[in-house]
Amino acid sequence: MDEILYELRDHSVGLNCGRWDYIFSYVKTFQAHPDRLLPDRVLVGMNQHFMRTYSDLLIRTCHRRGVHAMGGMAAQIPIRDDPVANEAALDLVRKDKLREVKAGHDGTWAAHPGLIPACMEIFTTHMGHNTPNQIQTMRREDASAITEEDLLQRPRGVRTL
Ligand SMILES: CC(=O)SCCNC(=O)CCNC(=O)[C@H](O)C(C)(C)COP(=O)(O)OP(=O)(O)OC[C@H]1O[C@@H](n2cnc3c(N)ncnc32)[C@H](O)[C@@H]1OP(=O)(O)O
Ligand SMILES: O=CC(=O)O
Numbered sequence: 001m002d003e004i005l006y007e008l009r010d011h012s013v014g015l016n017c018g019r020w021d022y023i024f025s026y027v028k029t030f031q032a033h034p035d036r037l038l039p040d041r042v043l044v045g046m047n048q049h050f051m052r053t054y055s056d057l058l059i060r061t062c063h064r065r066g067v068h069a070m071g072g073m074a075a076q077i078p079i080r081d082d083p084v085a086n087e088a089a090l091d092l093v094r095k096d097k098l099r100e101v102k103a104g105h106d107g108t109w110a111a112h113p114g115l116i117p118a119c120m121e122i123f124t125t126h127m128g129h130n131t132p133n134q135i136q137t138m139r140r141e142d143a144s145a146i147t148e149e150d151l152l153q154r155p156r157g158v159r160t161l
Helices: 002-007 019-029 049-064 083-103 113-127 141-145 148-152
Strands: 014-016 068-073 107-109
Touching: 002 049, 014 049, 019 049, 019 068, 049 068, 049 083, 049 141, 049 148, 068 083, 083 113, 107 113
Parallel strands: 014 068, 068 107
Antiparallel strands: none
């Protein structure tokens, strides 16, 4: 991450925590390692150790370099013809954004324009109305101890396929 920011120093204002790309990289890199077979996709979420530490390291790295740590993309989108399912989807997005803002992210990425009000509400409420980012306040020095093993730890859960 440091190297990416260095090379892009004249262009980049931060990094995005690309959760789906990270999972894909894990699958692709370890495709010949049967012991690295992932559990069911629905279980490979941001609470798994390797994903959480990836997010924490990204926040620390970006904030040390004075740039934004953007959150990632929750997969849910609005479900217009079913208010109950729509609310359930929005609730999952809100929980995901709450985790991000509390971890120290400065903003996030929405999969669909209809999700932006919910994302804005969570970030504005928890970061403060006049606080554009958390670069100075969420240094995440605790993430300095993250190791390669943390970033690669096999996610836990069942495999039904
Ligand atoms: C890492 C990534 O970001 S990967 C991409 C993530 N995003 C997605 O996968 C969701 C993409 N969106 C969709 O697939 C569609 O919204 C569907 C198929 C679910 C529904 O299609 P529709 O009913 O035609 O569109 P919908 O009413 O939801 O969209 C409303 C408007 O938002 C736009 N829109 C929808 N999703 C996005 C998006 N991700 N980015 C930008 N604009 C979008 C639509 O083009 C439409 O614009 P318009 O009113 O100017 O025509
Ligand atoms: O690029 C986006 C992601 O979530 O990966």
